[in-house]
Amino acid sequence: MLSNMAPDNLSDDQDLRLTIQRLARRIRSMQADDDVTEGQRAVLFALSKNGTQTLGSLSEHERVTPPSMNRTVNALVQLDLVTREPAPDDARKVSIDLSASGRAFISETRRRRDAWFTTRLDALPSDQRQMLREVAPILRDLADR
Numbered sequence: 001m002l003s004n005m006a007p008d009n010l011s012d013d014q015d016l017r018l019t020i021q022r023l024a025r026r027i028r029s030m031q032a033d034d035d036v037t038e039g040q041r042a043v044l045f046a047l048s049k050n051g052t053q054t055l056g057s058l059s060e061h062e063r064v065t066p067p068s069m070n071r072t073v074n075a076l077v078q079l080d081l082v083t084r085e086p087a088p089d090d091a092r093k094v095s096i097d098l099s100a101s102g103r104a105f106i107s108e109t110r111r112r113r114d115a116w117f118t119t120r121l122d123a124l125p126s127d128q129r130q131m132l133r134e135v136a137p138i139l140r141d142l143a144d145r
Helices: 012-028 038-050 055-062 066-078 100-122 126-144
Strands: 082-086 094-098
Touching: 012 100, 038 055, 038 066, 038 082, 038 094, 038 100, 055 066, 055 094, 066 082, 094 100
Parallel strands: none
Antiparallel strands: 082 094
């Protein structure tokens, strides 16, 4: 089936990779505030998933330098999307968490993404939706390796 998928100048593997990347970009573009950059959005979702973090743990998670993460967090504080507080156990450390506005951003972004994706899926014939349900575990396995 994949051999019929790729344009002549792409291998099947390349076509599948590029298609997944394009779909991921389309989904990521659905967000609550267009002023939030991709890097800032990644930090917000990391905080949503993992809870309060230190600057160091966020830097490590996002694979950026602490000074770079500090700039990202400063921008998010200015946008009122995160809070920055001294850590309760060590005043030299700073705890970073989502603010109420940050939680609202995450909630609205998820709602928009779900709505966009559900609308696209609903437009597919039932046999194609079934094929996607069957391939989802394979894609999940690829993503988790």
